[in-house]
Amino acid sequence: MSICFHRDEKFRVPFHFSNSDAALLRFPFPFPEDSYTYSVNIEPHTRGGPTEAFSAQFDVDEHYIAECQDRAELLAAEPSRCTVLPHMHDAEWDALELIMSDMVKDYPDLFTLTRDGDQWTWHNRPLGLQDTFTFGNASTLPCGPFEYITRQAQGDFTLQDQRDGNLFLDGVTVTGAADYSPAFDLGMSFDEWHGPATVATEMGIFDRALQYLLKLQVGRPVRRLNWTLTVNPRFDTSAENYPVWGPDRTTITPDNIGNSLFLRVELQSLYRLPGSNAILFNIRTYFASFGELCRVPKWGRRLHRVLRDLPPELAAYKGLVRFLPTAVAYLAAFDDGSPTSPGIAPDIQSLRPVGCPA
Amino acid sequence: MMDTLALRVAERDLLSPTLLRLRLTSANANKLPSVTPGSHLVLDLPVKDGARRNAYSITQAGKGGTFYEIIVRHSPTSRGGSAFVHKELTVDSILNASCPSNFLALESTAKKILLIGGGVGVTPLLALARARMERGETLEFHQFCTPEEKPVFESLLAPFGQGVACVHAGRNALDFQTLFRRQPLGTYIYTCGPNAMMERVLTEATAMGWPERRIHQESFGAGGGNPFTVTLARTGGTIPVAEDQTLLDALESADVPITSLCRGGACGMCRTPVLAGTPEHRDHFLSADEKASGRWIMPCVSRAHGACLTLDL
Numbered sequence: 001m002s003i004c005f006h007r008d009e010k011f012r013v014p015f016h017f018s019n020s021d022a023a024l025l026r027f028p029f030p031f032p033e034d035s036y037t038y039s040v041n042i043e044p045h046t047r048g049g050p051t052e053a054f055s056a057q058f059d060v061d062e063h064y065i066a067e068c069q070d071r072a073e074l075l076a077a078e079p080s081r082c083t084v085l086p087h088m089h090d091a092e093w094d095a096l097e098l099i100m101s102d103m104v105k106d107y108p109d110l111f112t113l114t115r116d117g118d119q120w121t122w123h124n125r126p127l128g129l130q131d132t133f134t135f136g137n138a139s140t141l142p143c144g145p146f147e148y149i150t151r152q153a154q155g156d157f158t159l160q161d162q163r164d165g166n167l168f169l170d171g172v173t174v175t176g177a178a179d180y181s182p183a184f185d186l187g188m189s190f191d192e193w194h195g196p197a198t199v200a201t202e203m204g205i206f207d208r209a210l211q212y213l214l215k216l217q218v219g220r221p222v223r224r225l226n227w228t229l230t231v232n233p234r235f236d237t238s239a240e241n242y243p244v245w246g247p248d249r250t251t252i253t254p255d256n257i258g259n260s261l262f263l264r265v266e267l268q269s270l271y272r273l274p275g276s277n278a279i280l281f282n283i284r285t286y287f288a289s290f291g292e293l294c295r296v297p298k299w300g301r302r303l304h305r306v307l308r309d310l311p312p313e314l315a316a317y318k319g320l321v322r323f324l325p326t327a328v329a330y331l332a333a334f335d336d337g338s339p340t341s342p343g344i345a346p347d348i349q350s351l352r353p354v355g356c357p358a
Numbered sequence: 359m360m361d362t363l364a365l366r367v368a369e370r371d372l373l374s375p376t377l378l379r380l381r382l383t384s385a386n387a388n389k390l391p392s393v394t395p396g397s398h399l400v401l402d403l404p405v406k407d408g409a410r411r412n413a414y415s416i417t418q419a420g421k422g423g424t425f426y427e428i429i430v431r432h433s434p435t436s437r438g439g440s441a442f443v444h445k446e447l448t449v450d451s452i453l454n455a456s457c458p459s460n461f462l463a464l465e466s467t468a469k470k471i472l473l474i475g476g477g478v479g480v481t482p483l484l485a486l487a488r489a490r491m492e493r494g495e496t497l498e499f500h501q502f503c504t505p506e507e508k509p510v511f512e513s514l515l516a517p518f519g520q521g522v523a524c525v526h527a528g529r530n531a532l533d534f535q536t537l538f539r540r541q542p543l544g545t546y547i548y549t550c551g552p553n554a555m556m557e558r559v560l561t562e563a564t565a566m567g568w569p570e571r572r573i574h575q576e577s578f579g580a581g582g583g584n585p586f587t588v589t590l591a592r593t594g595g596t597i598p599v600a601e602d603q604t605l606l607d608a609l610e611s612a613d614v615p616i617t618s619l620c621r622g623g624a625c626g627m628c629r630t631p632v633l634a635g636t637p638e639h640r641d642h643f644l645s646a647d648e649k650a651s652g653r654w655i656m657p658c659v660s661r662a663h664g665a666c667l668t669l670d671l
Contacts, residue, residue, distance in 0.1 A: 039625060039626070040620060040624045040625040040626065040643075041619065041625065042619065042620040042622075042624060042625055043619045043620055043621075043625075044621065087466045161466055162463065162465070163465035163466055163467050163468075164465065164467070164569070164571045164572065165571035166571075207642070208624040208625075208642040208643060209624060211623075211624060211642040212620060212622045212623070212624035212642065215461070215622060217459045217460070218391065218393075218457065218458070218459070218460070219361055219391070219457050222620070274391060274392045274393065274394070275392050275394065276394070277394045277460060277463040277464070
């Protein structure tokens with residue numbers, strides 16, 4: 001498999017981003033039915049699923065190089081976006097080994113790992129990196145092992161320590177926080193960092209999810225999809241930078257919504273780490289503009305119905321209130337009322353060229 | 359869905375007439391998956407009348423995935439599994455196992471761990487104690503056994519040193535209250551052995567105010583259970599559920615259409631109405647009232663009290 005990387009993308013002003021037809025068809029559309037409510041939508045993270053985004057453990061797509069660049073820029077400006085508490089050092093190496101091993105397995109053309117005892121050589125072709133280091137000795141890497149590998153993988157990563165019947169957020173590489181602050185959440189327990197999601201908490205969602213995750217086993221990762229809407233294809237919508245991106249919410253108009261409003265999907269996967277018993281969490285974020293999504297007839301219809309019928313408290317929690325009516329009005333034109341098939345698959349093999357009406 | 363390991367018996371060491379230590383290596387010269395202390399693996403044992411899947415704690419794992427060590431008790435009430443291990447397995451025997459799991463892991467915040475073992479329940483505690491000792495962290499280890507076996511257990515616990523590890527002959531040889539009372543704050547209890555002993559540890563410690571989340575008992579994840587039969591009310595079929603199989607796996611094997619997602623008792627997708635029989639609930643989805651009503655079951659984790667269940671399928 002060869003990937004044609006988009007090298008000139010920009011996830012901050014001046015934004016520059018688009019999905020190829022192939023990238024759009026592999027998008028992990030998050031709504032399996034025409035309405036949305038909270039649930040414990042966790043399933044085994046096996047290779048293969050309704051779209052190609054589920055084919056690998058750590059998905060690499062055409063935005064890989066640009067996303068790694070965006071992360072590097074934010075880490076240069078705000079180094080604390082990667083912070084690991086001292087008791088998680090074993091987990092850092094665990095995470096590095098797991099991510100490297102799976103990337104090599106899923107993308108042998110892009111990544112290679114040569115092990116000679118503790119001497120490892122990692123070759124990352126898309127980023128043009130080759131490093132030889134001693135596994136377990138952080139001084140042989142240009143930065144800590146968790147930062148090293150998470151600079152080379154898409155999506156945010158966190159490390160959870162398990163103790164006292166709970167999970168604690170004790171390590172982060174988060175440069176794409178969807179309206180939260182990783183620095184504020186660092187060290188929190190599972191129920192504490194989910195505290196702001198009051199509706200789901202009241203439904204008992206997090207109690208059940210925690211009990212499930214405490215039993216997560218090595219070699220049997222799990223995944224779920226989460227979603228929100230973001231104005232512009234911006235990864236860093238963190239709480240600390242709200243003044244930078246918050247005003248974007250006022251800019252949506254019927255004329256620009258197709259290009260400026262994005263469905264932001266998190267393919268979240270969780271892995272029990274074999275050496276430390278910590279849990280690695282990957283929040284792999286995908287963007288597709290409303291205009292792009294509506295090129296898939298099923299997704300356009302379904303997105304209209306989901307947003308039209310979204311409970312007000314969910315719209316408020318996700319920060320959608322200001323532009324939701326504009327979004328629903330835009331999407332109505334793509335909903336002819338015909339039925340949609342269950343599940344998230346696009347149900348088409350190719351897209352009609354842009355500009356040709358249905 | 360579970361990854362299988364092919365293992366070779368590399369060493370076989372009879373510690374006592376009923377305790378056999380096995381050192382297992384990879385049968386195909388691969389590196390064994392690394393494991394954390396407290397892990398167990400499930401061996402596939404091809405006994406005469408079928409197959410047994412028995413869980414055994416890993417007492418020691420070689421650095422770099424070179425070996426796992428287990429200790430197997432030949433119990434007189436064995437359903438065939440431990441007898442097979444004792445009588446049929448020799449050096450170079452090959453057998454399959456599931457990849458290791460851990461439901462008894464060490465926790466980073468423990469200032470001290472207090473280990474309480476009974477009989478062959480010593481096995482996971484040996485791994486936990488060794489890990490703590492290697493890191494120079496505090497532990498205290500109390501092991502119960504019969505008077506006849508005291509020398510065997512004393513030699514197993516010898517590496518931890520006197521004053522740290524102590525073997526007690528007979529269940530009344532140690533007063534738990536005195537033991538618990540002198541532990542420093544931040545001590546975590548790890549216990550493995552007969553249910554009555556673990557229950558006594560839990561009851562006496564919690565009665566003294568010990569935080570329940572700092573008392574860990576080996577459960578092997580409580581995956582299997584007694585076999586039972588499920589009757590499908592709509593189609594009239596009956597399906598056997600084996601002791602090491604989930605109800606959901608059994609239904610799927612019989613091509614019964616059923617929606618599922620998490621396979622861990624959390625999401626609620628496989629909720630199924632029960633028409634007769636008593637479910638043994640192990641899920642986190644149903645409320646206490648729903649569980650008490652006996653009208654629903656989550657087949658991915660829950661089983662039956664008794665020999666049969668009738669489902670509205």
